[in-house]
Amino acid sequence: MSAQPANPANLANPASRDWPLFEVFIRSKQGLDHKHVGSLHASDAAHAITLARDVYTRRQEGVSIWVVPSNAITASAPEQKAENFDPMASKIYRHPTFYDIPAEVGHM
Amino acid sequence: MYTQAIDVGPVDATASRSTTPQDDEFLKRIARDEKIEPQDPMPEAYRKTLIRQISQHAHSEVVGMLPEGGWITRAPSLKRKEILLAKVQDEGGHGLYLYSAAETLGVSRAELIDALHSGKAKYSSIFNYETATWADIGTIGWLVDGAAIMNQVPLCRCSYGPYARAMIRICKEESFHQRQGFDIVRTLCQGTPEQKAMAQESINRWWWPTLMMFGPHDADSPHTGQATAWGIKRITNDDLRQKFVDVTVPQAEFLGLTLPDPDLKWNAARGHYDIGRINWDEFRRVVNGDGPCNAERMHDRVKAFDDGAWVRDAAAAHAAKAAARYATSPDTRIAA
Ligand SMILES: [Fe+2]
Ligand SMILES: [Fe+2]
Numbered sequence: 001m002s003a004q005p006a007n008p009a010n011l012a013n014p015a016s017r018d019w020p021l022f023e024v025f026i027r028s029k030q031g032l033d034h035k036h037v038g039s040l041h042a043s044d045a046a047h048a049i050t051l052a053r054d055v056y057t058r059r060q061e062g063v064s065i066w067v068v069p070s071n072a073i074t075a076s077a078p079e080q081k082a083e084n085f086d087p088m089a090s091k092i093y094r095h096p097t098f099y100d101i102p103a104e105v106g107h108m
Numbered sequence: 109m110y111t112q113a114i115d116v117g118p119v120d121a122t123a124s125r126s127t128t129p130q131d132d133e134f135l136k137r138i139a140r141d142e143k144i145e146p147q148d149p150m151p152e153a154y155r156k157t158l159i160r161q162i163s164q165h166a167h168s169e170v171v172g173m174l175p176e177g178g179w180i181t182r183a184p185s186l187k188r189k190e191i192l193l194a195k196v197q198d199e200g201g202h203g204l205y206l207y208s209a210a211e212t213l214g215v216s217r218a219e220l221i222d223a224l225h226s227g228k229a230k231y232s233s234i235f236n237y238e239t240a241t242w243a244d245i246g247t248i249g250w251l252v253d254g255a256a257i258m259n260q261v262p263l264c265r266c267s268y269g270p271y272a273r274a275m276i277r278i279c280k281e282e283s284f285h286q287r288q289g290f291d292i293v294r295t296l297c298q299g300t301p302e303q304k305a306m307a308q309e310s311i312n313r314w315w316w317p318t319l320m321m322f323g324p325h326d327a328d329s330p331h332t333g334q335a336t337a338w339g340i341k342r343i344t345n346d347d348l349r350q351k352f353v354d355v356t357v358p359q360a361e362f363l364g365l366t367l368p369d370p371d372l373k374w375n376a377a378r379g380h381y382d383i384g385r386i387n388w389d390e391f392r393r394v395v396n397g398d399g400p401c402n403a404e405r406m407h408d409r410v411k412a413f414d415d416g417a418w419v420r421d422a423a424a425a426h427a428a429k430a431a432a433r434y435a436t437s438p439d440t441r442i443a444a
Contacts, residue, residue, distance in 0.1 A: 018217045038277070039208045041217060043420075044427035055201045058194075078147045078388070
């Protein structure tokens with residue numbers, strides 16, 4: 001073999017540009033929600049659907065695909081996790097198990 | 109085949125010296141077996157270690173398509189061609205899952221691909237050995253994918269969420285890879301004496317390189333302690349290698365094949381098989397670029413990428429045109 005491992009100086013095509021990133025959501029079967037399964041780069045949304053089909057549904061994992069440009073997603077800030085979600089910990093009266101129902105009353 | 113969870117208990121938070129209050133908090137989270145997600149604070153060294161490990165792993169999946177890809181057209185039946193095609197396609201998908209996980213740590217796909225193509229990044233030493241016979245395709249599935257599964261199952265519980273999720277997806281697909289390989293070797297072993305000899309010759313070449321896939325002995329692995337403290341590594345190299353040997357020896361016996369290690373024997377006191385000395389000089393040579401096929405693999409990988417440039421350009425041009433059309437007439441929207 002005369003080929004040498006390439007080095008940065010002789011990379012003919014540096015992969016300088018990435019296609020935009022898309023998040024992929026799959027409905028695994030009719031009647032269920034679309035669920036996030038991963039992400040991929042594609043030239044546009046239609047291309048992303050095609051690639052998502054090839055990558056994420058090879059074993060009948062899905063009946064429908066959504067793709068969303070990753071930069072269109074707004075996420076809650078991790079540093080606000082406590083103030084956002086901790087207050088719910090003390091509100092156990094929002095759950096049915098908080099209430100005692102006498103056995104004589106039966107199922108409610 | 110091996111995709112069951114392996115419980116090794118919570119990691120030790122005190123095993124690593126921490127420097128800042130955030131690092132302390134981070135190690136406490138790891139000790140509680142909490143997952144770390146992309147936006148969470150994390151020590152810079154943890155982020156860098158993960159980028160290196162996940163991208164090396166991704167490169168291995170992608171380069172791993174090359175030794176098998178050449179056999180797709182030469183596989184002995186339509187059924188074997190379809191199976192091998194599906195397997196190689198899976199490996200490409202594994203590369204994608206892992207690159208995506210690495211990108212959540214703030215590195216671009218382009219940087220990662222350039223690092224592979226420039227020879228800066230490493231990939232698994234095993235893919236620098238040649239696939240000279242059809243039996244090698246069976247051996248790769250049975251032994252190489254089998255060893256990969258051993259390595260990967262504990263990673264499904266790794267502390268970094270995107271990496272763990274990618275590994276769960278990968279492990280689900282890997283067990284088909286190992287079984288189809290075992291099926292090829294078993295068919296050869298039940299065939300003519302020449303076919304069985306072909307299987308044996310293949311095992312003779314692949315056994316030791318497969319054992320090297322688990323990496324250096326624990327005593328020579330300086331980073332294991334840190335990776336363990338960070339919840340990245342759950343089981344040591346030697347323990348994983350031992351598990352692999354212990355399950356594989358009976359499989360070889362079932363097939364009527366011998367493993368090329370005169371020192372391989374059951375140690376009743378330990379409850380494990382003992383193995384002979386691994387040739388670490390060979391391992392270092394192959395990892396550092398001087399294996400039988402390193403140059404060929406990199407040449408083929410870079411060529412495939414360069415040959416695909418016009419397809420990527422065409423896709424980009426098509427996307428630009430479609431976007432322009434959509435801007436003038438929203439009715440032509442293609443993906444709803
Ligand atoms: Fe794989
Ligand atoms: Fe595999």
